[in-house]
Amino acid sequence: MEGDLAYIGAGLAGMGTGIAALGVGNVAANFLAGALRNPSAAASQTATLFIGIAFAEALGIFSFLVALLLMFAV
Amino acid sequence: MGKLFFYVALALVLVSGLVFAPEHAGLAIHPMDQFTVKPLFGGDHIAWYTPTNVTLWMLFAVVAIIGLLVLGSSNRGIVPSRAQSVAELAYGFIYKMVEDVTGKDAVKFFPYIMTLFMFIVTANFLGLIPMSFTTTSHFAVTAILAMLVFVTVTITGFVLHGAKFLGLFWVSSAPLALRPILAIIELISYFVRPVSHCIRLAGNVMAGHAVLKVFAGFAGALGAGAFLPIFAITAVYALEVLVAFIQAYVFTILTCVYLKDALHPSH
């Protein structure tokens, strides 16, 4: 019974990865919008873009990790 | 020509699905088995010195790096060969990153950052070879990489700036009342850095490989219909190639960003 609850928890935690995907998309979309307004400044900011994407994605990876822990370690 | 090749590949997949269909059709997905650390020469016990598949694939990474950066540049051509131009590209890429993000005075850290980048990128790419072992998918490995960066940044900061390095946590541009709260937040975020730094890399690599394995399990269960998950695997694999590079890039650029805090801690 406890194991089954852990699977439900894993599913709930897995939703977090999808929400993190929203965040990553938000970063990329806003970068693109800004880059189209001022294309000359875009090239110098790709590093910032990747850092932003990495920070947003890390949180999704955390929830993926929680899901894995619930699946396999609890 | 491309179309013909596509149809031949499709037919091959269909036929192999029929021929090699598992006797016990069904889902047999063990997405985590690929990450198991096994001794190379039999035995069950894993001591700290036992040669394992970790050893083997790290050796491959070293060999790949030697092949690319040392053998590739052995001609010292003014007009570079293919391997040499890749080596120069990698050199220029990281050198420019260190110079742009961290500053000109960080060039002495360049070999260190180049080591991190080359190890992560080769380990990631080697891990994408089917049946291989991905060393960067283990928290033990990425945690050490992240801790090395954390320790380097902290020690460099204190050696160069002494107690002034603590000014990193005291946001002087904020209102005075907010500063203690911000200091606590900054302190926590400073210590969370290595955690996210290590989990980001291992989690990304592990997630991609697990997804590939899950689709492979579907392919085994579907028999003749296996071409659908195989297309999915192809797409995910392409994404993973991208992720393998981007995660190495992100790890390296975050190292540069953290080092900038140590070298120029003004907030």
Added chain:
Amino acid sequence: MASNTHDAGHGAAEAAHGSSGMPQLDFSTYGNQIFWLLVTLVVIYLILSRVALPRIAAILNERQGTITNDLAAAEDLKAKAVEAENAYNKALADARAEAQRIAAETRAEIQAEVDEAIAKADEEISAKAAESEKAIAEIRATALESVKVVATDTASALVTALGGKDDADAVAAAVAKRTEG
């Protein structure tokens, strides 16, 4: 098939749950991984910092040097070309100036000759004009004299013809009075 898959999936899940779980959390392998990672990193660091990076830096520097040298040579050649062009332009300008000088000299000479000729001609003309004027004046003077004589003669003849006494002095005075007026 569906129920079969479901059963098998359940079995797989059971099996997975029953197994050791995530190999990443198997702490008994951590020492091994960390040891080999550190060995690998040290090896890569030594290879990169001793062999690969200095060599690539040397190659890049050499290429930069070659490019700079080539650019310098090109710059040299360009400077030479500019010099040659300047010399050519200078020669051209000199030649043009010389030509102009010669033309001006020639023009001045011709002008002088022409001026001289004109002056001579003017002199001659004025001399001739003076002579002519003199002749005209003489002629006019003689003509005036002749007029006086003819007038006096005619007047005395007229006076005589009209029966008057030929008074030479009166006639002469009258003529002089008339011719003067």
